[in-house]
Amino acid sequence: xxxxxxxxxxxxxxxxxxxxxxxxxxxxxxxxxxxxxxxxxxxxxxxxxxxxxxxxxxxxxxxxxxxxxxxxxxxxxxxxxxxxxxxxxxxxxxxxxxxxxxxxxxxxxxxxxxxxxxxxxxxxxxxxxxxxxxxxxxxxxxxxxxxxxxxxxxxxxxxxxxxxxxxxxxxxxxxxxxxxxxxxxxxxxxxxxxxxxxxxxxxxxxxxxxxxxxxxxxxxxxxxxxxxxxxxxxxxxxx
Numbered sequence: 001x002x003x004x005x006x007x008x009x010x011x012x013x014x015x016x017x018x019x020x021x022x023x024x025x026x027x028x029x030x031x032x033x034x035x036x037x038x039x040x041x042x043x044x045x046x047x048x049x050x051x052x053x054x055x056x057x058x059x060x061x062x063x064x065x066x067x068x069x070x071x072x073x074x075x076x077x078x079x080x081x082x083x084x085x086x087x088x089x090x091x092x093x094x095x096x097x098x099x100x101x102x103x104x105x106x107x108x109x110x111x112x113x114x115x116x117x118x119x120x121x122x123x124x125x126x127x128x129x130x131x132x133x134x135x136x137x138x139x140x141x142x143x144x145x146x147x148x149x150x151x152x153x154x155x156x157x158x159x160x161x162x163x164x165x166x167x168x169x170x171x172x173x174x175x176x177x178x179x180x181x182x183x184x185x186x187x188x189x190x191x192x193x194x195x196x197x198x199x200x201x202x203x204x205x206x207x208x209x210x211x212x213x214x215x216x217x218x219x220x221x222x223x224x225x226x227x228x229x230x231x232x233x234x235x236x237x238x239x
Contacts, residue, residue, distance in 0.1 A: 001025060002023045003020065006018065006020075006119075007019075009127060011130070012123065012127065014136070015079060016072055016076070018070075018071050019071075020068070020069050020070075020119065021066070021068045022068075022069075023064070024061035024065045026063050027063060028060070029058050029059070029061075030058065030060075031058055032057050033225065034052070035191050036184055037072055037073065037074060038072045038076075038178070039069045040070045041068070042112050042118045042119075042121075043066075046095075047108060047109060049099060051077065052077070054090060054179060055091070056225065056228075068112075068117075068118035068122060069122070074148075076136060076141070078177075079136065080096075080133075081099055082099060082100075085174070085175040086174075087178050100129075108122075136176070137172055139172055143172075143181060146161075147181055148192075149211070150189070155169060155181045186225065189210055189211050189212065189221070192211070193206050193210040193218060193230075194233060196210060197233040198234075203218060206230065218230060
């Protein structure tokens with residue numbers, strides 16, 4: 001498999017984490033794990049929106065299959081949905097035509113069909129739509145950033161900081177991200193741990209740095225959300 005990421009245009013840095021492209025060099029069953037993000041995908045001639053996921057899943061790719069994507073930051077993927085709460089797309093892959101309408105999706109497909117750099121075409125399409133996409137929920141976005149920390153505050157404390165009730169905070173984060181604050185906190189903690197393990201960090205040290213109570217806590221949560229163990233990530237054997 002070949003895979004590459006790059007930074008988005010400056011106009012999208014608040015909304016987009018990265019542009020990415022992937023090609024399967026042979027048959028591939030790829031494990032996809034939750035990351036709190038939503039991706040807009042151009043996949044073998046089809047426009048899809050993936051996520052947010054709450055558990056790992058396997059995607060089968062055929063030799064030569066290619067995907068170009070935009071990965072939206074937690075809370076920003078809601079701009080693709082035109083006001084529809086993001087929890088309605090939880091653990092699903094949707095056609096972009098269902099969200100933007102058939103004519104807009106078909107027009108974008110036409111532009112993508114022969115594009116040498118599909119990810120940049122996707123990026124420009126979203127830049128063009130951004131003025132009509134509405135605004136991010138500032139409290140949900142701020143909460144998502146605050147929860148991406150090894151020392152994330154309790155929901156009640158965050159709610160008090162933002163001047164809303166815990167119930168309101170849960171509702172707003174769920175609508176913007178796709179699931180509630182505690183689930184998001186666990187998913188983001190998993191993401192930190194996977195990155196540290198992939199760089200060769202010892203599991204006990206990774207558990208402490210990423211925000212787990214101890215190494216067994218890391219192992220349980222990683223198995224539940226990603227279907228792998230810390231040792232398998234370090235060794236690169238996660239199939």
